[in-house]
Amino acid sequence: xxxxxxxxxxxxxxxxxxxxxxxxxxxxxxxxxxxxxxxxxxxxxxxxxxxxxxxxxxxxxxxxxxxxxxxxxxxxxxxxxxxxxxxxxxxxxxxxxxxxxxxxxxxxxxxxxxxxxxxxxxxxxxxxxxxxxxxxxxxxxxxxxxxxxxxxxxxxxxxxxxxxxxxxxxxxxxxxxxxxxxxxxxxxxxxxxxxxxxxxxxxxxxxxxxxxxxxxxxxxxxxxxxxxxxxxxxxxxxxxxxxxxxxxxxxxxxxxxxxxxxxxxxxxxxxxxxxxxxxxxxxxxxxxxxxxxxxxxxxxxxxxxxxxxxxxxxxxxxxxxxxxxxxxxxxxxxxxxxxxxxxxxxxxxxxxxxxxxxxxxxxxxxxxxxxxxxxxxxxxxxxxxxxxxxxxxxxxxxxxxxxxxxxxxxxxxxxxxxxxxxxxxxxxxxxxxxxxxxxxxxxxxxxxxxxxxxxxxxxxxxxxxxxxxxxxxxxxxxxxxxxx
Amino acid sequence: xxxxxxxxxxxxxxxxxxxxxxxxxxxxxxxxxxxxxxxxxxxxxxxxxxxxxxxxxxxxxxxxxxxxxxxxxxxxxxxxxxxxxxxxxxxxxxxxxxxxxxxxxxxxxxxxxxxxxxxxxxxxxxxxxxxxxxxxxxxxxxxxxxxxxxxxxxxxxxxxxxxxxxxxxxxxxxxxxxxxxxxxxxxxxxxxxxxxxxxxxxxxxxxxxxxxxxxxxxxxxxxxxxxxxxxxxxxxxxxxxxxxxxxxxxxxxxxxxxxxxxxxxxxx
Numbered sequence: 007x008x009x010x011x012x013x014x015x016x017x018x019x020x021x022x023x024x025x026x027x028x029x030x031x032x033x034x035x036x037x038x039x040x041x042x043x044x045x046x047x048x049x050x051x052x053x054x055x056x057x058x059x060x061x062x063x064x065x066x067x068x069x070x071x072x073x074x075x076x077x078x079x080x081x082x083x084x085x086x087x088x089x090x091x092x093x094x095x096x097x098x099x100x101x102x103x104x105x106x107x108x109x110x111x112x113x114x115x116x117x118x119x120x121x122x123x124x125x126x127x128x129x130x131x132x133x134x135x136x137x138x139x140x141x142x143x144x145x146x147x148x149x150x151x152x153x154x155x156x157x158x159x160x161x162x163x164x165x166x167x168x169x170x171x172x173x174x175x176x177x178x179x180x181x182x183x184x185x186x187x188x189x190x191x192x193x194x195x196x197x198x199x200x201x202x203x204x205x206x207x208x209x210x211x212x213x214x215x216x217x218x219x220x221x222x223x224x225x226x227x228x229x230x231x232x233x234x235x236x237x238x239x240x241x242x243x244x245x246x247x248x249x250x251x252x253x254x255x256x257x258x259x260x261x262x263x264x265x266x267x268x269x270x271x272x273x274x275x276x277x278x279x280x281x282x283x284x285x286x287x288x289x290x291x292x293x294x295x296x297x298x299x300x301x302x303x304x305x306x307x308x309x310x311x312x313x314x315x316x317x318x319x320x321x322x323x324x325x326x327x328x329x330x331x332x333x334x335x336x337x338x339x340x341x342x343x344x345x346x347x348x349x350x351x352x353x354x355x356x357x358x359x360x361x362x363x364x365x366x367x368x369x370x371x372x373x374x375x376x377x378x379x380x381x382x383x384x385x386x387x388x389x390x391x392x393x394x395x396x397x398x399x400x401x402x403x404x405x406x407x408x409x410x411x412x413x414x415x416x417x418x419x420x421x422x423x424x425x426x427x428x429x430x431x432x433x434x435x436x437x438x439x440x441x442x443x444x445x446x447x448x449x450x451x452x453x454x455x456x457x458x459x460x461x462x463x464x465x466x467x468x469x470x471x472x473x474x475x476x477x478x479x480x481x482x483x484x485x486x487x488x489x490x
Numbered sequence: 491x492x493x494x495x496x497x498x499x500x501x502x503x504x505x506x507x508x509x510x511x512x513x514x515x516x517x518x519x520x521x522x523x524x525x526x527x528x529x530x531x532x533x534x535x536x537x538x539x540x541x542x543x544x545x546x547x548x549x550x551x552x553x554x555x556x557x558x559x560x561x562x563x564x565x566x567x568x569x570x571x572x573x574x575x576x577x578x579x580x581x582x583x584x585x586x587x588x589x590x591x592x593x594x595x596x597x598x599x600x601x602x603x604x605x606x607x608x609x610x611x612x613x614x615x616x617x618x619x620x621x622x623x624x625x626x627x628x629x630x631x632x633x634x635x636x637x638x639x640x641x642x643x644x645x646x647x648x649x650x651x652x653x654x655x656x657x658x659x660x661x662x663x664x665x666x667x668x669x670x671x672x673x674x675x676x677x678x679x680x681x682x683x684x685x686x687x688x689x690x691x692x693x694x695x696x697x698x699x700x701x702x703x704x705x706x707x708x709x710x711x712x713x714x715x716x717x718x719x720x721x722x723x724x725x726x727x728x729x730x731x732x733x734x735x736x737x738x739x740x741x742x743x744x745x746x747x748x749x750x751x752x753x754x755x756x757x758x
Binding site: 334335337338339341342345346349350351352353354356362365366368371375376377378379380381382384385388390391392393394395396397418419421426427428429461463465466467468469487488489490 | 565566567569571572573574575576578579582592594604605606607608609610611612613616617618620621622623624625630633634637638641642643644694695696697698700701702704705706707730732
């Protein structure tokens, strides 16, 4: 029916433009919200038809009224009560909370995802929504075939053939059915009846380790949140000990009363299960969290864990001793990394190269440190080096008597420096065996570019490191560093 | 009978009549005097190995639990030095005199400026001990330094910044004192002094005889707990030998001989 026709029939009809993106965002938010019940939450794939035929989900009735979420609540019911009563309470809690946020919803729980899907959409009695006592086979029999999540053409053919209820399919021989309609009807039927496993693909990889803490009254004070975090941490660290792992990453999620969620994460540079230390890292981050109108639930999870190595060094060779391995330094580095970022807390590593700017590289703290004495060995192999090196050599204007002579004077940043003493040259050739920036190696018949380095003292006592680049007739001079 | 005289807290050595203070009490008095840290009794000061300088410093060396400031001074001609090579060299030398452990080096990002170059620093200490932190804001830099001072296993904390903040300086000094870890502020340019620092050095490069032997003009501009000296700001000409890796004080006679022709040229 067109909008104009509808308006004629119902003059005060409320209309709103379709916003598939906003619908998508809303369902994603709802799915995040459902993390409070289980980490295994998936947005209903809306039947394969929509995905395969690339239909606009709205025209196929995917989003909007028919949107769905699949939750695997296996083993989650005990949080709400013992045994079956807990699962029933979970379902009631879910519907009640959603309707409190003004969502119209129907939730069903069953042994298989397929049965729950069909029940939520087509069950006639409220009592049928929770785990039908007679089993999925009986419960599905009375439902229309639409409940099988079939492609539209198959569905239409079924209806034409008079197969209206799912129960109508039970007595049919399987082989002819498969020959006539393909795999889909049988697969769907088997999935709904639990003969084939149908795993739920969670939106976020579910963490193996997680703890939750629900509050009778919403909390909002920073001290309360910190206290709750430290309780959660203690519980999680006990789990770590049993599994002999340590956390590399931890995430805390605050479920606010208004249905929104705030998360923050910390990382460590080696497996850690010391709850006071982890708490110290969290203290940095808790300030960023906004409790909003109050927090009713907190979940702490460890998305990334590693095998516990304890205080032992990961590397067996005694030679590769980590000078920063002392606990204090690692913890300090973690705290600093949290505040300044991975790239801003680094250590210096030597690299096998002759080019001065390539010799030194930086690495995050989690990378293995330089072998003890590697630096001094490297330093003893090379000539005098500056204590500070310019990241990018700066061009200088140079006055020299002859092209191949050291300079008499140079001008750097508009300051003229008279040269008093010179040491050099030290010739450093480009490394021909390394690929050029273009990705090609240097042709064999080309002489690699060389730099002639000079250590220079000006008449004021300042010591500089300059080099001449290129052929003598067109040499360019650069300042590359400052000596002590 | 017991009138508290101004001499009441004098050291027991000078007070021959009175009973010798028990070590605990002496430590308490020292702490009151803020000269030492009680936590690391054996490591109160790290001698520089230069008798002329150590003589003036408290406990014959660089106090480990204190804030020290090293600034790059102007060059001999009075021009602002274009870089702080000498001050950095002197800082690296001081770090080399301290005990083992991690060296936390805090700096501020500056695109054009030159970064530390480990192959040269290896002359003074193992650069593998360095933990480099880049903090954008002054507050963050001071925070990182303070965190470092409170961490066990840290040998020294260096802050490379132009920022001067009396409150931050005070906090750093207290944290250093409490944990017995030295905090060094390296100033690429002369900066407003931190009043709480134990020593303040001004280091500038000086013309050398030979390029393998760099010379630094080092002034001790503040020496909070040290011995008084004849000059107002004691200053030395130090020579770093690249080959023997030793720092030595150039005697006055030698230094006069190289200084004289320079002065003539400046006049002319």
